[in-house]
Amino acid sequence: MIPAHVGYIMDGNGRWAERRGLPRSAGYAEGLKAMLRVLRRTEERGVRVATVYAFSSENFARPEEESSAIADVVERWNRSYDGGWKVTYMGELSRFSERLRESVALVVGRTAENEGLRLNIALGYGGREDIVNAARRAAAKGEIDSASFENCLSSAGLPPLDLIVRSGGEKRLSGFMLYEAAYSELYFTDALWPDMTEEDVDDALGEFARRTRKFGA
Ligand code: IPE
Ligand code: IPE
Numbered sequence: 397m398i399p400a401h402v403g404y405i406m407d408g409n410g411r412w413a414e415r416r417g418l419p420r421s422a423g424y425a426e427g428l429k430a431m432l433r434v435l436r437r438t439e440e441r442g443v444r445v446a447t448v449y450a451f452s453s454e455n456f457a458r459p460e461e462e463s464s465a466i467a468d469v470v471e472r473w474n475r476s477y478d479g480g481w482k483v484t485y486m487g488e489l490s491r492f493s494e495r496l497r498e499s500v501a502l503v504v505g506r507t508a509e510n511e512g513l514r515l516n517i518a519l520g521y522g523g524r525e526d527i528v529n530a531a532r533r534a535a536a537k538g539e540i541d542s543a544s545f546e547n548c549l550s551s552a553g554l555p556p557l558d559l560i561v562r563s564g565g566e567k568r569l570s571g572f573m574l575y576e577a578a579y580s581e582l583y584f585t586d587a588l589w590p591d592m593t594e595e596d597v598d599d600a601l602g603e604f605a606r607r608t609r610k611f612g613a
């Protein structure tokens with residue numbers, strides 16, 4: 397079984413740089429390369445949708461120079477990407493600069509008709525915030541049931557999040573897709589994100605294929 401939708405919690409970029417005596421920002425530039433490598437393999441293996449956790453709501457608490465280093469990497473990629481993936485974003489983009497938001501509009505517009513991997517980027521995203529926002533939107537519409545509620549989440553329209561892969565050794569979700577993760581399979585690896593290879597993707601998908609999913613039944 398190949399998961400319909402994989403979430404990647406791309407952790408360990410800062411440590412990767414620190415271990416080399418480099419500034420943490422070097423870890424984000426390298427992290428982008430790893431992201432592209434991982435996503436290419438993910439697509440090759442037949443996964444249709446991937447969500448990558450690039451910056452959490454809580455990450456705004458980091459030093460300004462670190463958040464802007466991450467935003468720069470994202471912005472430059474948005475402006476240059478011209479491949480076949482369909483790119484979308486979720487999260488509080490209003491908390492980023494106008495320039496970053498412009499670059500998001502550009503890449504989302506430019507790739508809207510693409511039929512390759514659906515690449516959903518969680519930026520300024522927090523699962524608790526997303527649930528609260530969805531509750532607010534659902535309440536404004538009237539009667540709430542699970543289908544109408546799910547339609548108000550940022551992930552509306554995406555297939556079920558079958559698998560979450562977290563690099564960097566920590567075994568937690570850190571706010572990633574809390575509602576959607578209810579029955580996701582979880583895969584943790586000690587590899588720091590910039591060290592992630594095609595083989596790590598194969599290992600995660602292999603492990604997923606061996607899991608027995610019961611959904612409570
Ligand atoms: C994760 O990498 C990416 C972001 C939070 C933007 P980290 O920056 O958390 O890297 P570590 O965990 O400190 O190594
Ligand atoms: C989770 O990593 C967020 C992203 C990968 C974007 P963190 O490094 O922010 O998570 P904690 O603080 O270790 O839980």
Ligand code: MG
Nearest residue numbers: 407408409564
């Ligand atoms: Mg971290």
